[in-house]
Amino acid sequence: MQRTIDWAEGAVVIIDQTALPREFRLLRLETVDELISAIQRLAVRGAPALGAAGALGVALSALRHKGKTGNVLADAERLAHARPTAVNLSWGVRRALAKLPEGPEGVLAEAKAMLDEDERVNRQASGRAAELILERCERRPLRLLTHCNAGRLATVGWGTALGVVWHLHDAGHVEYVFADETRPLLQGARLTAWELAEAGVPYRVLPDSAAASAVARGLVDCVVVGADRIAANGDVANKVGTYGLALAAARHGVPFVVVAPQSTVDPELPAGGGIVIEERADDEVTTVAGTRIAPEGAPAFNPAFDVTPADLIFAVVTENGVFP
Incomplete structure (x- = not known):
């Protein structure tokens, strides 16, 4: 079954929830700006999914701005405040940021682990x-x-x-x-x-x-x-x-x-x-x-x-x- 949000070939892939039920459509998000826009217009929504989005967004930024910690921190701040009520979004951002000292691949590995974890804990x-x-x-x-x-x-x-x-x-x-x-x-x-x-x-x-x-x-x-x-x-x-x-x-x-x-x-x-x-x-x-x-x-x-x-x-x- 297609995950609501996932990582594929260097991008975040989501089910576009603004298109349902008329159309089942996947969106490929390659930048933090695209992900923030998807969050704010509710193409991806729901507290647990937003937690995953926050983590994957940090991974996107870390891979794009290798060695530029300031840029990643700025992107993380914008992600964490894209929607103010759901605590999971900022939680996901913080958890991925904690792996920044391990480099972009460490951040991505943590974000991917969070995807599997989300399914397990919700079951x-x-x-x-x-x-x-x-x-x-x-x-x-x-x-x-x-x-x-x-x-x-x-x-x-x-x-x-x-x-x-x-x-x-x-x-x-x-x-x-x-x-x-x-x-x-x-x-x-x-x-x-x-x-x-x-x-x-x-x-x-x-x-x-x-x-x-x-x-x-x-x-x-x-x-x-x-x-x-x-x-x-x-x-x-x-x-x-x-x-x-x-x-x-x-x-x-x-x-x-x-x-x-x-x-x-x-x-x-x-x-x-x-x-x-x-x-x-x-x-x-x-x-x-x-x-x-x-x-x-x-x-x-x-x-x-x-x-x-x-x-x-x-x-x-x-x-x-x-x-x-």
Whole structure:
């Protein structure tokens, strides 16, 4: 299976997520500038995939600027701040930079090792979460609800929240998955639905505004999502709309489970209030596929993420364990 992000013949190769589901297209990125552009326009996205992108970007720079440490450090700084909310991006950059004394090949070797590691730890984390959900939810088969995209497209090649679905589906424990459309860029309708269809998992896309109603009507046994940053106290930043789902789940006694690699945990951040929330362009809200749907000049409030307080979360699950 094609990895979401990989290294091939001196370049970073990604699945262009802006083209899905209409077209499956690979992009070959040969410069740090091209990679930063791909990150900022969401051609590659998802916290674990961004960690890999950060490391591979440092490798690109190290190979291009052999012996010029200052140039590599400057590129690394730009990469680390290409998107501010997901901690994995800067984590990947720092980890690759630590190998700079070993030369460009040392940096590249570390970045490649991180690709394999990402798949392994996400399988471990999602496997733990699947076991937890089976212990907590008596009904079989399960009806799950997820938000945004936390499948293989958000990682190197497996997934976090959707990784749970793959485990449960393989064991015959999934009745269906509700995939929130995830306004305004529709990562759920475009990407999660595409992954579920490809895997043969029964699913339905629903408007974000219908999710709380589905929970209230007893149509959901568990909500499972990924994360872009987890504070030391367990507060979780994820795609905007996650907080509302957590409120609905808490109100109706439905477990709300967060699945992420340990690299998404920011131990230096005491609580979610300190997470920088990326705000994106107005036209992501006021247009759809290039067609204007709001009056010309209409301003928009377009945060890419929100923060869910720890007391609304049943458990955070990483490859290292289950944290209630």
